[in-house]
Amino acid sequence: MNDTPDQPAKPARSHGRIAVRPTLKPRELMTDRPDLAKAWTARVITLLPQAFPGILGESLTGKALDEGKWQLKTYDLRDYGQGRHRNVDDTPAGGGAGMVLRPDVMSAALDDALEDAKGLGRVIYLSPRGRKLDQQMAQELAVTDGVILVCGRFEGLDQRVIDHYDMMEVSLGDFVMTGGELAAQALIDATVRLLPGVLGNDASTEEESFSDHLLEHPQYTRPATWRGLPIPEILMSGHHGKIAEWRKDMAQEITKQRRPDLWAAYCAKYGIDPESA
């Protein structure tokens, strides 16, 4: 391992669209996407800023990004690297395979992101060791000002920087990916679609999977018969009360069969005996 003073250069960075708040920072004024006042903001520290907005620039999240309903800013970790080669990693203390992201390099990027965020927003490290991303987490994050997301690479991030910034570790699931970028995009997508006005129809988030500890009921559309298989008759009846009841029954049945953990939480919430229901 080698050690060098942490004096990385301050780079330019940014994603995010329509200009509504001029800022006095010269480097910000030089980008085509200045800060948007009050928009939910994802600040992403990554070695692959070109991977953003990626899928987030498409469809509903992309439209909402264009409309300034949320904004995305990337911080290229390489710009904060050490020396001529802008090194961001070093060998693991104690030996072992791979490389570890340096705390001094990451903290320089984080301090920049935190300064831009005016201290608002949770610092999240995408990590297989973290709490699993779920709908409840997305709902909690959607009512904040935004997030600062740290995407790891190699063997991950020096523990000291995780502890120092009291990062919340969030996992996409029990598997290991090569970097945190896909997990960051999943977290942003799940959160942004819950922001006001992004889906256009708020009822669609109320009824979907996980909204009340239940998985969603089956969905059907035209044609009324496909390969000899009809749409369940009740859905064609026009009787809204009975349709709602059928959907709830189906949601309960599917949840009970597939996700005993969710079913137990649902039963506890509504005082239902999980065995008799």
Ligand SMILES: C[S@@+](CC[C@H](N)C(=O)[O-])C[C@H]1O[C@@H](n2cnc3c(N)ncnc32)[C@H](O)[C@@H]1O
């Ligand atoms: C190869 S992984 C490092 C894995 C680490 N050595 C371990 O065993 O836990 C590199 C980076 O990918 C990201 N990553 C990998 N799997 C992930 C997951 N399931 N959820 C969130 N991020 C993940 C993390 O940011 C991690 O630092």
